[in-house]
Amino acid sequence: MKCRRCKAPAVIDIRRHNAAFCADCFLHHTREQVRRAVDEFEMIAPGERVLVAVSGGKDSLALWDLLAELGIPADGLYLGLGIGDYSDESGRHARAFADARGLHLIEVDLRERYGYDVPTAAAATRRAPCGACGLSKRHLFNQFALDGEYDVVATGHNLDDEAAVLLGNVLHWEVGYLGRQFPVLPASTGFARKVKPLVKLGEREMAAYCVLRGIDYQIEECPMAVGNRHLGLKETLNQLEDRSPGAKAAFLSGFWNRGHDAFASEADEERAELRACVECGAPTTAERCAFCALRAKAGAHEPVVARVELRGAS
């Protein structure tokens, strides 16, 4: 197996590209895929302030690294979710990465600052923990971006993540979610722009990138996510990919090119119904936003954190 680019012995093959690469050319290929995604979807303009959502896993650390390699400076935001050893170790990986590179990592502990953590919230809502966790992350990454005057929040969602979310949205015809699922979500009142620069790269490629770049990351799956629906959908897609290499990428890019527009008006309609949360001012369709409702359910007694305080954090 030889490198497609330089004919040296290859270290990784990518079936859907029908190609193999040596280490250097794989790193070049990976950067190119990110550069293309950023350009194609006009994710980040020169000079914009970028906030990377950092979990300590392979995707977010590789993303931070890749943006730096492409000359796009970014700060990181790490949320301490309070999931025991798993969170402790994830935090250590994020911190070590930032320290070694002299990058600015904002750290926020849910329990300290907001009076709850993910296990408590999950128990209180009696729902899958991933729901409470995703809600907290979406709310806080957006809030910190707005208050820290970042132009854009970059997340490490890769091709496999996006394809699994898309399959879930399609199986339930969640037309509002379909209208909002895209590699770039423009800023609107109360929302910073969201971008996913890794959408052209698979999970396996992200792991290989970290190994080849010497990035230490949290290898464990989150213990609270074991057996969740999202992982089941990834399995389903992997089977389709095995039968027909490229199926996942075609599913995603077909959606971006031909499917998404059909649902754009659904998302517009939902946006039109938004008003400010009576407690924290975040956009919501209810009186109190889902984040404030979750905090209350999870027993957080502290007053709502005001925007002015958040601003100081960044």
Added chain:
Amino acid sequence: MKCRRCKAPAVIDIRRHNAAFCADCFLHHTREQVRRAVDEFEMIAPGERVLVAVSGGKDSLALWDLLAELGIPADGLYLGLGIGDYSDESGRHARAFADARGLHLIEVDLRERYGYDVPTAAAATRRAPCGACGLSKRHLFNQFALDGEYDVVATGHNLDDEAAVLLGNVLHWEVGYLGRQFPVLPASTGFARKVKPLVKLGEREMAAYCVLRGIDYQIEECPMAVGNRHLGLKETLNQLEDRSPGAKAAFLSGFWNRGHDAFASEADEERAELRACVECGAPTTAERCAFCALRAKAGAHEPVVARVELRGAS
């Protein structure tokens, strides 16, 4: 396990309905599902002339039987596809069913009347045989309906068929196909109305219905379809259904209720581009329709069958 309706011992359980039925109540349930589909989607009005697409398999024979049970008279159309013993036996089942019930079955042999058969066409096009077969069936069922002055063509597509087709269309974002995938497709210039009264019933239920009603049908899968993409997609959906009973029905009904409309304009646009085939007059976007092109490729030398001759067949 007791029958949900009459508490007698049950003979079949249907997980997605969380219900079990005795033989009589299962037959009643099955008829009700068809009646509801016919009513909900306004498939067939009283007094309309119905043509059932009959293959000799469980779905089409059960459909013909169910329509009769619901007081909806229908003729059948059987196409001899020329797939060796498989076709011979399928034809015998269709004939025996019609004869035993005194129903009118129109029989048309592709080779005799159109100068080709499915294996020849598949070899000539070097594509999956299911493509040539589906194309031939769609064209001829429509043509015979128009020429025989039937109001509607009813096909035996069941819930599993429709869900697998939907998954395939979604994985490739075939937006034109998505715009046309619905339990009822209204008549338009050159097209008879198409309806699928079995969309609320699964494959397993159709087999059970035939067994309980004493309907002998072609049990074999078509030998030319072995390993095709459609069967792979059914497997994928069966795995999702195992993990989450009702997933298939929710996928389909969600599409009907929330997804389909988003693609309706795509189908309209495609319809606007249609003109008459120079050879047979059928609607097509090309000069010659796909059916006439297929016949020519498959070496059919006979002149195109005129409409007036087709009319005599019904």
